[in-house]
Amino acid sequence: MLTVSQRATVLPASPIRRLVPYANAAKARGTKVYHLNIGQPDIATPECALQAVRENRVQVVSYTDSAGNLSYREGLVEYYKKLGIGLEPRDIIVTQGGSEAILFAFLGCMDPGDEVLIPEPFYANYNGFAQEAGIKVVPIPSSIENDFALPPVEEFERRITPRTRAIMICNPNNPTGYLYSQGEIEQLGAIASRYDLYILADEVYREFCYDGHKHFSVMQLRGLEDRTILMDSVSKRYSLCGVRVGAFICRNRELVAAVLKYAQARLCPGTYSQMAAEAALKAPESYFKQVYDEYVARRNFMVNALNAMPGVYSPMPKGAFYTQVRLPLHDADAFALWLLEEFEYQGQTVMIAPASGFYATPGLGKDEARLAYVLKIEDLRAAMETLAVALKRYTGR
Incomplete structure (x- = not known):
């Protein structure tokens, strides 16, 4: 009988991408999904590269x-x-x-x-x-x-x-x-x-x-x-x-x-x-200045919005464009799946990356998630409002 290799069997699935089929299904139902799960910037590529x-x-x-x-x-x-x-x-x-x-x-x-x-x-x-x-x-x-x-x-x-x-x-x-x-x-x-x-x-x-x-x-x-x-x-x-x-x-x-x-x-x-x-490599300094200022504004908006939600804690990141947050629930994996399978608010939902996949020690990060502030503030505002409503409605605390 043919089998898959042990190496392939034990290879962990990506916590960033493994929920993509559920996000695609939500979109097929007509739900708008705000992707906070992945570090895909919406910043324009430098024109010189294109x-x-x-x-x-x-x-x-x-x-x-x-x-x-x-x-x-x-x-x-x-x-x-x-x-x-x-x-x-x-x-x-x-x-x-x-x-x-x-x-x-x-x-x-x-x-x-x-x-x-x-x-x-x-x-x-x-x-x-x-x-x-x-x-x-x-x-x-x-x-x-x-x-x-x-x-x-x-x-x-x-x-x-x-x-x-x-x-x-x-x-x-x-x-x-x-x-x-x-x-x-x-x-x-x-x-x-x-x-x-x-x-x-x-x-x-x-x-x-x-x-x-x-x-x-x-x-x-x-x-x-x-x-x-x-x-x-x-x-x-x-x-x-x-x-x-x-x-x-x-x-x-x-x-x-x-x-x-x-x-x-x-x-x-x-x-x-x-x-x-x-x-x-020839991108002008003005490109980096614009990108830097945009990410600072996005970071400040999202972190402040998160910390205004009851029971949520987000450190203020000093770099990159992610924050790892503590959520007022026991299982962020189940919550992330629920967001895509069962929840919507005003025709929209959010996709997050459960933090358990970023740990190697079993049991750590179960109440945490990684969020990426790679969306423009208008979209982040809608995503934060949606997440706040989701946390209030979620019964699996």
Whole structure:
């Protein structure tokens, strides 16, 4: 009898996307669904990126370099130079989205059975990538009580075993919106140095740091060049989610050479995708200023609206465009499904991402959900009004 592989069987479903069939069914019934579940910006893509694809002169769409086009990697060197991060093109492997960069990092740094320490809650797909690589995620719980700040150093140290190979963070954090300070990053660097570990950082939300807070990259840690890995993406920065272009970045020549073999096995990143991503590097500062101001306004509106609802608590995110909220109920998964299957208010409902999928520790996050403030304020206003009514009507508290 044919069976599905055990690997595929245990691979977790995405808490961000697994309710999509129910959202589609609600739409088919004529219900408008406000998508607060996914980080899909409605901000316009920079015109220079769209124009580069529209007006290209390519006659043959051929394979590109497995590491990515040299001109794009040279452009990325200049981009990071402005951030105080010194790189060479050979330190960069262009990937098919930030997702592939994460998978490459896991495959390059760890063998099956090895362990990576990650503060939770964390981006849900880390679990899936770890399963694919055959490694174990060891969660370090953080708490909404202190707005998901970095857990104490002792919590990391007591979970280190002979199989521990790396520490990983997302900064600014998805799903919480927490921004790790320079001091917190340096604490992680000290642990990595003391226990001979890699330190992996998903920094795709770097441009979205609010209220005067500044981003500090792991690539700025001194003396740790051989053990720091940056995973990046153009998806959120330039509203280019669909081009699927990211980057694996490391100054460790041996590790980059090893990861390049994975890049060669999948041949190359896309021609037109890199064309758009390279052109996006020319986006004017005015573009980022407009985007920044828009997200600050959306954040302030949504967080204030949430905290005005009885029993709801949302920290004020310092970065990214998400907040992880505590809801006055016992099972956010059941509530999220109810919103799509049974509830509507004035012909509309909301789709949220239950937080249990962002934890690796069973039982955590059952009363929490991640909400993305990626909709214009007019839509956020309608979504918050709808959510408030839903919480009042829901009987499964």
